[in-house]
Amino acid sequence: xxxxxxxxxxxxxxxxxxxxxxxxxxxxxxxxxxxxxxxxxxxxxxxxxxxxxxxxxxxxxxxxxxxxxxxxxxxxxxxxxxxxxxxxxxxxxxxxxxxxxxxxxxxxxxxxxxxxxxxxxxxxxxxxxxxxxxxxxxxxxxxxxxxxxxxxxxxxxxxxxxxxxxxxxxxxxxxxxxxxxxxxxxxxxxxxxxxxxxxxxxxxxxxxxxxxxxxxxxxxxxxxxxxxxxxxxxxxxxxxxxxxxxxxxxxxxxxxxxxxxxxxxxxxxxxxxxxxxxxxxxxxxxxxxxxxxxxxxxxxxxxxxxxxxxxxxxxxxxxxxxxxxxxxxxxxxxx
Ligand SMILES: NC(=O)c1ccc[n+]([C@@H]2O[C@H](COP(=O)([O-])OP(=O)(O)OC[C@H]3O[C@@H](n4cnc5c(N)ncnc54)[C@H](OP(=O)(O)O)[C@@H]3O)[C@@H](O)[C@H]2O)c1
Ligand SMILES: *[C@@H]1O[C@H](CO)[C@@H](O)[C@H](O)[C@H]1NC(C)=O
Ligand SMILES: *[C@@H]1O[C@H](CO)[C@@H](O)[C@H](O)[C@H]1NC(C)=O
Numbered sequence: 001x002x003x004x005x006x007x008x009x010x011x012x013x014x015x016x017x018x019x020x021x022x023x024x025x026x027x028x029x030x031x032x033x034x035x036x037x038x039x040x041x042x043x044x045x046x047x048x049x050x051x052x053x054x055x056x057x058x059x060x061x062x063x064x065x066x067x068x069x070x071x072x073x074x075x076x077x078x079x080x081x082x083x084x085x086x087x088x089x090x091x092x093x094x095x096x097x098x099x100x101x102x103x104x105x106x107x108x109x110x111x112x113x114x115x116x117x118x119x120x121x122x123x124x125x126x127x128x129x130x131x132x133x134x135x136x137x138x139x140x141x142x143x144x145x146x147x148x149x150x151x152x153x154x155x156x157x158x159x160x161x162x163x164x165x166x167x168x169x170x171x172x173x174x175x176x177x178x179x180x181x182x183x184x185x186x187x188x189x190x191x192x193x194x195x196x197x198x199x200x201x202x203x204x205x206x207x208x209x210x211x212x213x214x215x216x217x218x219x220x221x222x223x224x225x226x227x228x229x230x231x232x233x234x235x236x237x238x239x240x241x242x243x244x245x246x247x248x249x250x251x252x253x254x255x256x257x258x259x260x261x262x263x264x265x266x267x268x269x270x271x272x273x274x275x276x277x278x279x280x281x282x283x284x285x286x287x288x289x290x291x292x293x294x295x296x297x298x299x300x301x302x303x304x305x306x307x308x309x310x311x312x313x314x315x316x317x318x319x320x321x322x323x324x325x326x327x328x329x330x331x332x333x334x335x
Pocket of ligand 1: 050051052053056075076077080103130132133179236237238239243244
């Protein structure tokens with residue numbers, strides 16, 4: 001009799017184990033998401049990627065290099081950038097991978113970067129606004145901006161605008177802006193963009209900056225209509241990268257839980273890069289300019305990310321904050 005009970009329990013345990021394993025595989029498949037299947041070759045094209053030394057930016061750079069592009073990796077730490085560029089050159093055999101210094105916390109650095117890029121590069125076919133910082137403490141930049149909005153939105157806003165003539169003259173060309181699902185529920189606080197009047201909340205600030213990414217991409221698409229320049233924004237998934245560095249520093253013990261769990265439940269950087277790559281290279285995406293993507297497909301962004309009035313106002317306010325209007329006027333006088 002006991003033998004029967006034992007066999008029965010074995011079968012039950014076996015069935016439960018099988019169910020758990022199948023469930024896990026299904027969840028994992030869902031987490032991993034879609035892969036970009038485009039075979040587009042980028043010989044003769046130039047791709048610029050910000051924050052390309054690690055995380056999904058590095059994987060995106062690797063993919064672009066494999067497709068034969070000239071890849072410019074814009075990074076704030078040239079030592080880390082050179083190590084990543086070397087790896088990419090070696091694994092792809094593409095020697096046309098270069099690093100340039102860009103520190104998005106500083107408008108001065110963005111201008112210096114753009115000046116050198118315009119003077120030395122012949123074209124810019126794909127710009128990938130990828131660099132980002134998440135939930136850092138309330139740090140104020142040398143320009144007087146709160147760091148998350150400064151790096152994630154304002155720096156990229158200025159960068160894109162300074163390079164826009166080059167992007168236009170390289171058309172058909174694309175601007176890809178890496179946003180996040182964290183834009184949902186976000187709000188652009190025009191009367192207090194930098195948390196000077198209300199207490200700082202790092203998550204609220206991240207949400208605002210990622211909403212700004214979608215609105216910027218949408219407004220850019222509207223402004224570029226008919227020029228051959230198209231613009232896309234995206235959520236890359238939830239990925240095991242260094243992005244969580246500031247969260248981990250609050251809870252030092254978290255790292256012991258975080259690593260094993262995150263390997264199971266998060267995308268790898270390669271998986272996380274797929275939607276950026278999809279937006280950069282997929283054929284026939286031109287009529288989707290201004291749209292938002294996730295898992296290599298168009299997705300509806302939150303309603304707050306489709307408010308064209310807010311998008312226009314954010315563009316104007318950003319132009320004023322980064323001094324774009326005066327700069328353009330100045331350039332105009334010089335010509
Ligand atoms: N990971 C996710 O789950 C997730 C989810 C949604 C959206 N995203 C978005 O995906 C993008 C890439 O993030 P990731 O996950 O790959 O993060 P990551 O591993 O932390 O990489 C971020 C990159 O941005 C660079 N960067 C940060 N601040 C910069 C600055 N001031 N100037 C220039 N470069 C700067 C970093 O350079 P250093 O190495 O020098 O710090 C790094 O190269 C971000 O825009 C992020 O918001 C990520
Ligand atoms: C980026 O610029 C800020 C402001 O000028 C500076 O404090 C910071 O050290 C710079 N970071 C790097 C890695 O260059
Ligand atoms: C967009 O372009 C694709 C590929 O060129 C085409 O199949 C699709 O019908 C177009 N959609 C619209 C709405 O024009």
